[in-house]
Amino acid sequence: MSRFNFTTANIPSLTGKVALVTGGNSGIGEVAVQELARAGAKVYVSGRSQQRVAAAIARVKLIVPDASLESLIVDFSLISDSIAGARKFLNFEDRLDILVANAGIASVPASLTAEGWEIMFATNHLGHFAFVTTLLPLLKQTSQNSNVRVVITSSALYLRSGAIDYEDLRTAESGLHGNVAVIKSIMKRYSRSKLANVQFAVGLSEKIKDYKNIFVNVVHPGVVSTNITNNPSDLGWAIKKIVFLVQAVAALSAADGSKTILFAATDERIVKQNIKGKLINPSSNYFSVKDVVVVDPNEEGSNQEHIDKLWATSEEAVKQIEQS
Numbered sequence: 001m002s003r004f005n006f007t008t009a010n011i012p013s014l015t016g017k018v019a020l021v022t023g024g025n026s027g028i029g030e031v032a033v034q035e036l037a038r039a040g041a042k043v044y045v046s047g048r049s050q051q052r053v054a055a056a057i058a059r060v061k062l063i064v065p066d067a068s069l070e071s072l073i074v075d076f077s078l079i080s081d082s083i084a085g086a087r088k089f090l091n092f093e094d095r096l097d098i099l100v101a102n103a104g105i106a107s108v109p110a111s112l113t114a115e116g117w118e119i120m121f122a123t124n125h126l127g128h129f130a131f132v133t134t135l136l137p138l139l140k141q142t143s144q145n146s147n148v149r150v151v152i153t154s155s156a157l158y159l160r161s162g163a164i165d166y167e168d169l170r171t172a173e174s175g176l177h178g179n180v181a182v183i184k185s186i187m188k189r190y191s192r193s194k195l196a197n198v199q200f201a202v203g204l205s206e207k208i209k210d211y212k213n214i215f216v217n218v219v220h221p222g223v224v225s226t227n228i229t230n231n232p233s234d235l236g237w238a239i240k241k242i243v244f245l246v247q248a249v250a251a252l253s254a255a256d257g258s259k260t261i262l263f264a265a266t267d268e269r270i271v272k273q274n275i276k277g278k279l280i281n282p283s284s285n286y287f288s289v290k291d292v293v294v295v296d297p298n299e300e301g302s303n304q305e306h307i308d309k310l311w312a313t314s315e316e317a318v319k320q321i322e323q324s
């Protein structure tokens with residue numbers, strides 16, 4: 001475990017760099033966009049709604065008037081749209097220095113996407129798998145004469161997931177009654193999607209280890225007051241009130257919550273100390289963050305057999321969509 005003091009003052013000049021942040025129109029993603037742009041990067045703000053992305057670009061421009069920002073509209077719940085979005089980006093740019101795979105949902109009711117996958121697993125993992133792997137040739141090309149960062153946003157709740165049950169990814173639970181059943185369902189589906197984020201990051205880092213200039217890491221932001229709990233959910237009003245109170249009283253600001261992303265995406269110590277395939281946590285989940293802490297993912301997060309299974313399942317899912 002290593003601990004690093006980190007503030008946005010540590011971010012070096014990013015002039016000439018191209019960055020892309022998924023889920024860049026809200027929460028910690030929006031702060032990441034703002035700080036990457038402030039440091040001089042050209043930043044693609046990716047989200048599913050043209051209107052919400054345009055509004056975020058306008059907010060960031062108020063704070064950083066000379067920010068260089070572009071939009072990239074992608075619905076990450078669909079593999080097809082994620083591939084199409086990545087291909088669109090490949091037509092726009094001939095380099096990608098910083099890729100932050102951050103868009104996510106947490107509390108939505110169980111349902112299947114039009115492609116037949118449980119919606120949290122699809123949005124938080126499969127869409128991003130398709131997107132990142134489609135962009136991989138460009139990341140490799142960029143790394144020939146520059147350092148490249150890939151940052152995947154997970155959550156400490158990945159620790160609550162047991163090994164992924166692959167028989168359970170194409171079923172939508174229906175007719176759940178009561179908060180206990182709903183919370184159990186959310187925990188199961190969210191924590192396994194966040195375990196997939198960890199396994200994907202560790203697996204990707206290992207697969208491209210010959211590309212010495214690419215640094216892939218996975219981050220937990222802390223418990224952060226954002227829009228993540230505002231999505232429609234089956235939770236009762238009492239639970240929603242508790243979540244509201246935690247957010248109001250103890251949760252981190254989006255600025256503090258974005259620190260682990262910004263450290264992984266920009267800090268020069270990542271390169272100096274060859275930090276790859278690691279999990280980056282905030283020094284505190286609540287109130288404020290002074291330092292970031294680099295650790296090894298837990299045993300399940302780095303289980304090679306299970307990473308191979310995730311990779312094979314995800315590749316097969318992408319192949320099926322490409323052939324359909």
Ligand SMILES: NC(=O)c1ccc[n+]([C@@H]2O[C@H](COP(=O)([O-])OP(=O)(O)OC[C@H]3O[C@@H](n4cnc5c(N)ncnc54)[C@H](OP(=O)(O)O)[C@@H]3O)[C@@H](O)[C@H]2O)c1
Nearest residue numbers: 023026027028048075076077103104155223224226227228
């Ligand atoms: N907040 C926390 O306490 C916490 C803790 C641990 C991990 N995280 C992780 O942090 C990441 C960012 O979340 P946040 O807290 O900043 O929440 P947020 O404010 O709700 O931001 C989530 C972003 O993801 C986008 N998104 C959701 N579904 C999408 C889809 N199908 N296609 C494209 N974009 C989509 C959202 O777009 P819309 O605006 O269109 O919904 C939004 O831009 C997530 O991966 C989350 O799991 C958050």
